[in-house]
Amino acid sequence: MGQETGHSDMDDLLNEFLAEARESLDVLDSELVELEQRPEDPALLGSIFRIMHTIKGTCGFLGLPRLETVAHAAEDVLGRVRDGGLLVSPEVVSLVLSALDRIKELVAALGATGSEPAGSDEELIGALRRLASGEVEASRPADIAPSAKAGKLYDRAGGASGIDTACELACMAFLEQSAQREALEPDMLKLQFALAGGLTAALQKTPGIDIVDVLTCLADNGWTEADLATLRTEIGKAFASLGVDADDVAALLRHLTREAPEEAIALPAVEEAKPKKGAETMPAATERRDVAANAPSETLRVNINVLEDLMTMVSELVLTRNQLLQILRGYNESPFGAPLQRLNQITTELQENVMMTRMQPIGNAWGKLPRLVRDLTQELDKKIELVMTGADTELDRQILESIRDPLTHMVRNSADHGIETVGERLAAGKPEHGTVELSARHEGGHIIVQVSDNGRGLPTARIREKVVANGLATEAQLETMTEQQIQQFIFRPGFSTAASVTSVSGRGVGMDVVRSNIEKIGGIIEFQSTEGVGSRFVIKIPLTLAIVSAIIVECAGERFAMPQNSVVELVRISHTSAKGLEEINGRPVYRLRDRLLPLVSLAEILDLPRPDRAADDDSGTESTYVVVSQVGAFVFGIIVDKVFDTEEIVVKPVSRTIRHISCFSGTTILGDGQVIMILDPNGLASAVSAVPHIESAQTTTGDNLTHDRDAVSMLVFEAGDGGPKAVPLSLVARLEEADLSTAEQAGARTVLQYRGGLMPLIGLDGEPAVRTGKHPILVFVDGSRMLGLVVDRVIDIIEAPLDLQLTGGSRAGILGSAVIASTTTDVIDTVHYLRQSDADWFSVETEKAFGEDDSRNVLLVEDSAFFRNLLMPMLTLAGYHVTVAEHGEAALEICKGSGRFDIVVSDIEMPGLSGFDLARLLKSDGHMKGVPIIALSSHANPKDIERGMSAGFTEYVTKLDPKALLGALSRVLSSDESGKDIAA
């Protein structure tokens, strides 16, 4: 700040113009592209014309001849389009866009040097003029060729563009002659617009600026009759020079007398619109109406630095406020109490408002993309559609700036490398239009931005080759990696998969730069691709500087903030009766009502020095707290020493030196001025499984994304022969230990009296359990029914991504095996055991739904082998006829083919075509339109559900709840059935 000295007024004007022009040019860019799609939209054309006109006018006023002539020539073309002399065609748009590019170049040079660069625009202007004058036969509308003599006076005067031009010429000429040139000059532009607007309104008989008012204002401002006469003469001359014939000029000038002409009086619309004359001076009055006519909102341009400083000062103020309030708490009665409360309130409001000034819709960073994609389609001879959703998602302007370039780069990449040419697409059986989709949405304190395309995808094999060729990893290392992990190599420095460098994407900027830009602002980026289907970038960025509500916790004497939106509940556990707190192989778990909650100690994760229990045995430490947190569908508990109150905190990004620590999402300053770290529930969740293997926690951030999504908490145990067995923890209701000699025999079964009921006990072989010895029992509960699976030993709870390998179906009760904690582990088929105990466990609902009706056809779309294998037998068992598709594309294929289905059950997150997209496509398909679709997801927050419903899903069910799925199936099918009955 403080650099205002040394600037003349002209510099200020110029800067103002530059700032305005840059914005206008961006708007023009996208509006022109839009115009190409909707050439019939007069409002759009009007807006484009107006912007170009303003640029031209301002440049003329500021004495920028090159800019003015280019803008003028472009405006003429647009004027001709508006007057119907020219049709919007790609050639017209391209030419106007190239004029726009020239203007941008000039504006850029102007900004850098302060003056227009030397050079010639003749070629461009020539082309524009030829188009404007009709020399080039660019799709002229055949029906109405406007003739000079026909039509209304307005048209004969050259329409809006003609009037604008005439007024401009007249004003300039008037200024030349005027004695008070200096004094008048600043207002001339306003006068020009006022005159043009007034004339147009009068001629078109539409409400708007009243030309009589304008003239009255001039007189009020000390213009003499002679001045007015000169102005009129000049306007007349200007029209004449534009080829308007003498009669018409005279008619036009009749409108420019203060004694309102008869013609004008006869116009009720103008009379009506005539506002009461105020005491305002001419510029103010006309300007106000101008603003009212043109701009929908009142805005003010403010230097970013001012906002930044304001932000810093407000943060200071908040801290001081918090300190004062803390002091106030020490007094029962204080004369400062009331004013401090008031200060408190005002500060909060001020803070919120200042925050708001920094938020901008993400669409601002997308403004250039439609143009970019349009140019690419022409340059590359492809057909590409850019779909943008969630453009109004707001985020901090600093972050917006940082993601602008990475986003542009990714969209360019998708259009250039991703989307195939029309020929290739048709050959591959795809629609000739490729789609690049850009979306943004808020999700749990973050913003998720996705850039996806339905192009050729990036073959993992190619990435492998490159990785090896560039020495980024060895074949052996790649062998141990998943496809996902290999795909993340594209973010490594020096990696480029494009076989040839094109003029579009081969600019030496790699995806590594994109990643580092994203990471700089504390974001993470992940890449997914399926060959032939498309690619997708997912960017997760924090909403820094947002105020979040956080719970302040203490652990080992240090305080941390925990964002409240991820906290489900708080549980206090007294040390004297640590009821419910148990350990499985040293890993703590907690019995929270009817579920087993995996626990993690914050002190352990953060490697905090644990003071001796004995040493701090004084007050306040007789209990610990469990913060129950939820990440996606994964619920876990975090053990802390103390919980303080909640506080509104300002999230600030963590330093780059510590950004790699996944446990923290930011830093903040508390009311007492102390800096504390903000815990990241996502990072802690992955730490739940990572604690025993800290040294192996070198997965890339990209992997963490998938990790969070696909990871399942597994209870690993030993039972029977062979290696360890596992079962998804969420399917286990409780973990018990019982002396089986207390169990009883009931018929062929072994049962245990448990919680007021009888629980059948079976072994891993499916036979009734042998009644000897003390054993852990996994309890499965459903309503009043229970089943105990007797095992030998519970080993661990591990959160791991499940990549289930199919084993021969020879062994009943085993779904397959997976590598869990680097040991091959059999995953048991719970359905098998439930059926053993109670044959009709799963059959009740289906019977209720459609009695003896023949079985229903279900299409199950699920990319994870684990869930396919979990759900398919269950559905079959429940009497459905199941067809399985491994991904969305396969599902479409099946539906396109002979498939006739009564219902579709689809996963949401799948590589390539997502569940949302699949639902949308199915709903738009003729014979699948009426088929209900159930969404299957590991996340089921209200936002997802809402999104699912709008995509066309009928129901939304959590993956790990098979019962809920069965319920939903029978519910949907039966309501579908009754609907049909009514229709019939």
Added chain:
Amino acid sequence: MRNNVDSRTASGSFEAAASGLADDYVTMSVGGQAFGIPVLSVRDVLGPQNITRVPLAPDEVAGSLNLRGRIVTAINMRKRLGLPADDFVASAMAVVVEHDDEPFSLLVDEVGEVLSLPATRRESVPATLDARWREVAQGIYRLDDRLLIVLSVADVLGAIRADA
């Protein structure tokens, strides 16, 4: 604070070369050794601060502190230079610098005067110096009573990030 430093410039510029080719350095000592940082890159000099430790952070990162609403990462210069650092942080002075738009504070034993030293007298770093030191040293001045090592702020902070 800037004023504070400026006033020192005036008092300490006894050696300013007439040619004007002199660089001003804020001097500081770490473990008995004198270091200098170009005065223009120093934003603030603070006394002992309340520093919040950051769990899991690299060893050299002492923690974060609140500088008028900005969060500043504190770097333990003793650790950075491989010197013993017991009970150092609580009494250390903090020299605030900016690197890549992020504020850092270098924790040192003491902050001294500002010296104006002619660029021509700067010598290169002896090759025998410990690698940890050579990495952060830009040059050496032979003063009458001691040696002054010129620190490269970018290198002091750069390596910490590279570890991450």
